[in-house]
Amino acid sequence: MGEVTIVGTDAREPASSRPVSSISKKTYKDTLRKLQIELVKLQRHFIKCDDKILIILEGRDASGKDGTIKRIVQHLSPRETRVVALGKPSDRDRTSWYFQRYVPYLPAAQELVLFNRSWYNRAGVERVMGFCTDAEHEEFMGSVSNFESMLVRSGVKLLKYYLDISKAEQKRRLNDRKTDPLKQWKVSPIDDQAIKHWKAYSVARNEMLARTHNPTAPWTLVRANGKRLARLNIIKDVLSRLHYADKDERLTRPDPQIVFAYDVSNLENGQLAK
Secondary structure: OOOEEEOOOOOOOOHHHOOOEEEOHHHHHHHHHHHHHHHHHHHHHHHHHOOEEEEEEEEOOOOOHHHHHHHHHOOOOOOOEEEEOOOOOOHHHHOOOHHHHOHHHOOOOOEEEEEEOOHHHHOOHHHHHOOOOHHHHHHHHHHHHHHHHHHHHOOEEEEEEEEEOOHHHHHHHHHHHHHOOOOHHHOOOOHHHHHHOHHHHHHHHHHHHHHHOOOOOOEEEEEOOOHHHHHHHHHHHHHHHOOOOOOOOOOOOOOOOOEEEOOOHHHHOOOOOO
């Protein structure tokens, strides 16, 4: 991408707070179109091969999940593509097996399903806001890897992404929601708690990643302070991980400074916001 420019940074600033680079609107749109053509190729392939694909996007409030999903599904067939963003659990949900309300939305053959937040609510917002007990949280942390292993063994291709942003960027985006009439549908009472409980969310994120990252269902981290580059590189990573005919290998190679596999060192070296 010829019009990507590297932004000057202060070496003392944590890597998670620094923009890796910026990208012009024209280059972004041109690259996005090419990647969306690749996504159409991918869909044609998984329909033909009866694949089942599940993509989970997690992250703090305003980390860019909605915008990323919108760009992924924009030109895909709605018959074989579903976006799942469940609301508050019902009274019945709260007395059921925790994973039960998610199971009906899992992909069947020829389907791509994207979860905008998922069962990992229990490791994040429910944990921080006290919506689950310590015992319920521990039960989830001890069983989620087995649950995901069952999905993978059944043929589901599972990809898990955590979009990470800095505290300053989150605050800016949440304020923007309040003033932009096209974004006010996103405003939630929980928004005001996001900044207040920043540290608690960081602790919950760190435990979630450490305990639920494994070879069968690994976490992929995304430095998402720059929305455009985050979207492009998530799409590239998805395409690079899944097999389909006539793939443009060069186009679908993600930037390892933006998208990378989770490792315990990510927090120590400043790649994750503290």
